[in-house]
Amino acid sequence: MTKPDTVVEFDRALIERARRGDSRAFERLYREHVGRLHGLCLRMTRNPDQAADCVQDAFIKAWKALPKFEERASFSTWLHRIAVNTVLEKRRGSVATAEMLVEDPTEYEEPVMVLDTPVEEEELEAAIQSLPQGARDALVLCGVYGYEHSEAASMLGIAVGTCKAQLHRARGLLKERLERGVR
Amino acid sequence: MNSRKVQRIDELARDLPPARDLWPGIAAAIEADNVTARAGVPAARRPRWLPAAGMAAAVALVALGVLIGQYTSKQSGIGVVDGGQSVAASAIIPATYRKQRDELLVAVKQKLAGMPPAERDKVAGSLATLQRSIQEIEAALGKDPANALLQELLVNSCQEEMRALTAVRDSGRQET
Numbered sequence: 001m002t003k004p005d006t007v008v009e010f011d012r013a014l015i016e017r018a019r020r021g022d023s024r025a026f027e028r029l030y031r032e033h034v035g036r037l038h039g040l041c042l043r044m045t046r047n048p049d050q051a052a053d054c055v056q057d058a059f060i061k062a063w064k065a066l067p068k069f070e071e072r073a074s075f076s077t078w079l080h081r082i083a084v085n086t087v088l089e090k091r092r093g094s095v096a097t098a099e100m101l102v103e104d105p106t107e108y109e110e111p112v113m114v115l116d117t118p119v120e121e122e123e124l125e126a127a128i129q130s131l132p133q134g135a136r137d138a139l140v141l142c143g144v145y146g147y148e149h150s151e152a153a154s155m156l157g158i159a160v161g162t163c164k165a166q167l168h169r170a171r172g173l174l175k176e177r178l179e180r181g182v183r
Numbered sequence: 184m185n186s187r188k189v190q191r192i193d194e195l196a197r198d199l200p201p202a203r204d205l206w207p208g209i210a211a212a213i214e215a216d217n218v219t220a221r222a223g224v225p226a227a228r229r230p231r232w233l234p235a236a237g238m239a240a241a242v243a244l245v246a247l248g249v250l251i252g253q254y255t256s257k258q259s260g261i262g263v264v265d266g267g268q269s270v271a272a273s274a275i276i277p278a279t280y281r282k283q284r285d286e287l288l289v290a291v292k293q294k295l296a297g298m299p300p301a302e303r304d305k306v307a308g309s310l311a312t313l314q315r316s317i318q319e320i321e322a323a324l325g326k327d328p329a330n331a332l333l334q335e336l337l338v339n340s341c342q343e344e345m346r347a348l349t350a351v352r353d354s355g356r357q358e359t
Contacts, residue, residue, distance in 0.1 A: 023213055023312075030206055035198030042199055049332050056205045056336075060212045118188040121195060143192035 058083040084155040138166035211316035215343035
């Protein structure tokens with residue numbers, strides 16, 4: 001999750017202005033980051049309305065928490081952490097989502113998933129959407145957005161081993177579903 | 184989403200922009216936060232200029248009252264169903280909202296005397312931005328009355344406005 005230095009510097013200048021209460025600077029940060037944040041929320045919630053709601057809440061929380069933002073951190077990662085937290089909070093408000101998983105993290109190390117044959121993007125998105133919640137969360141954060149297991153686990157509030165196990169599970173299910181064709 | 188072929192998960196598009204612009208709702212919330220911060224910070228942590236700001240905020244409400252008055256007379260007002268664009272908003276926001284807002288405006292009019300114009304302008308600007316955001320949401324709702332997200336956004340924004348107005352009103356009380 002690295003960005004060119006110029007982009008980072010540009011972000012920092014905007015963050016500094018936003019911290020001083022400049023909402024126009026914050027709007028520019030919104031414009032720059034909203035697509036990625038919405039992609040993340042949409043894949044986690046599978047619902048466009050809920051995703052929009054989470055994105056909106058995440059930016060409002062970010063505005064309020066800007067004074068606590070540490071300049072050494074990545075703004076994008078910080079924002080994603082807030083968004084993931086918002087999605088999890090909303091889930092807690094609706095249904096119980098705990099998933100039990102036997103952990104054996106030693107065998108799950110490779111975060112990038114390569115498919116045997118190319119598939120259409122839509123087909124792959126549909127297969128991801130069909131995954132159980134825990135497996136989907138790990139796959140979206142590690143596989144699509146490139147977070148390390150430790151970062152993803154921290155965002156999701158789970159153990160690193162659980163994150164690895166969920167990703168392993170996601171890979172298996174995804175492969176199986178792509179082979180048989182997801183409706 | 185398009186239909187290009189991919190072989191790796193990380194080739195999927197990371198950016199998936201929302202179908203509509205979410206900024207107006209965010210702007211409404213942060214403007215309300217700004218107003219609350221200016222007017223509602225506890226006295227012990229309040230900067231020296233804030234007492235003046237609190238009083239100035241009350242003056243801003245008069246300006247806002249005029250703005251709201253003009254707007255509601257043009258649009259038939261929240262809570263008054265009069266056809267066209269405002270029907271959806273009128274169905275969502277109860278008449279009690281307008282009544283409470285009017286009462287708030289009356290309460291702050293009593294605190295107007297001797298307020299510094301600089302602080303008045305700051306708070307008035309924030310409140311006016313908040314009001315504009317509500318108008319934008321209402322306009323969008325006029326085009327898409329059944330949109331549940333817009334309905335919720337309108338309610339939330341009106342609540343934020345009430346919170347901001349209340350904070351401004353109460354800021355004067357904290358000074359005494």
